Amino acid sequence: MSRFDEVAPNALFKQLERATPADSLPALSTLLAAVRFNADGLIPAIAQQHDSKEVLMMAWMNRQALEETLTTQRVCYYSRSRGKLWRKGESSGQQQLLISAAFDCDGDTLLLQVNQTGPACHTGRRSCFYVQVGHEQTAITSTPLIDPAELYGQKASS
Numbered sequence: 799m800s801r802f803d804e805v806a807p808n809a810l811f812k813q814l815e816r817a818t819p820a821d822s823l824p825a826l827s828t829l830l831a832a833v834r835f836n837a838d839g840l841i842p843a844i845a846q847q848h849d850s851k852e853v854l855m856m857a858w859m860n861r862q863a864l865e866e867t868l869t870t871q872r873v874c875y876y877s878r879s880r881g882k883l884w885r886k887g888e889s890s891g892q893q894q895l896l897i898s899a900a901f902d903c904d905g906d907t908l909l910l911q912v913n914q915t916g917p918a919c920h921t922g923r924r925s926c927f928y929v930q931v932g933h934e935q936t937a938i939t940s941t942p943l944i945d946p947a948e949l950y951g952q953k954a955s956s
Contacts, residue, residue: 800824807832811905826868830861834906840876841908845918848897848911854918855926857884859908871896873912890949892916922946 800822805813810824810832823829835841840858847854857875859867863883866874873894877884887893894912901908919926922942930937 803828811901811903815903829901830864832905833861833864833901834904835861836906838878840878841906843875843908843910845873845894845910845912845914847914849913852925853927854894854912854914854924857886864908867896867910868899873910887915890916890920892918892949894918917943917949920946920950922949 802810802813802817802821802824805824807828810829811834814823817823833841839860841860841864842856843859843864844856845854846852858878859874860876860883863874863876866883866885873886873896875884875886876882893915894910895915897911897913899908899910914924917924919928921928922944923940924943925940928938928940930939
């Protein structure tokens with residue numbers, strides 16, 4: 799039994815602000831009911847390499863993608879352009895295996911600690927965050943590890 803079991807879903811993350819590691823949390827289904835998906839039913843998910851802490855990418859998840867990820871330990875996103883679930887690596891082979899997942903304090907963003915095989919970005923780069931911007935200059939910070947045409951056949955825009 800958790801002291802958070804009777805908290806309304808729209809108040810759960812606010813109540814969790816005072817929680818400590820010693821507190822027991824409500825069931826996963828209760829926590830997922832409190833997640834603040836946007837008007838389209840999506841939540842941003844940031845993928846970070848678990849050992850190096852390198853931020854790899856940001857994509858969207860709906861509840862089905864989140865539940866599948868937690869169940870299978872293989873990261874699944876929701877593709878807004880395709881309007882369907884997108885299992886990372888299903889066409890490129892560059893999978894993300896889930897190590898851990900954590901919601902932010904508001905329950906509206908998810909951090910995924912993953913083990914990424916190969917590049918995470920459809921450009922063939924390890925990370926999608928390679929266009930550096932500064933006050934007066936910009937720079938490309940990495941080169942592709944593999945040609946996108948090799949990752950996706952001739953379809954290099956996902």
